Amino acid sequence: MxxxxxxxxxxxxxxxxxxxxxxxxxxxxxxxxxxxxTGDYVLIHSxxxxxxxxxxxxxxxxxxxxxxxxxx
Numbered sequence: 001m002x003x004x005x006x007x008x009x010x011x012x013x014x015x016x017x018x019x020x021x022x023x024x025x026x027x028x029x030x031x032x033x034x035x036x037x038t039g040d041y042v043l044i045h046s047x048x049x050x051x052x053x054x055x056x057x058x059x060x061x062x063x064x065x066x067x068x069x070x071x072x
Contacts, residue, residue: 004043004050005065006058012038017049022062 007019007028017030019042029048030036041058042049 004045006061009040
């Protein structure tokens with residue numbers, strides 16, 4: 001089973017994006033996506049942004065992840 005995590009695009013440079021996942025910032029490859037812009041939400045898997053997603057859907061998923069972390 002694979003898990004991809006939603007992240008918000010903070011900056012773009014060449015084929016890399018700096019993204020934020022619950023405040024943690026990481027660089028990911030954007031080679032698989034076209035028309036990506038700052039403020040978009042993307043799904044991240046294995047260091048790649050693999051899909052642009054709706055911000056509402058991203059927030060729902062991040063809320064579930066936050067809840068799982070608190071509920072340990």
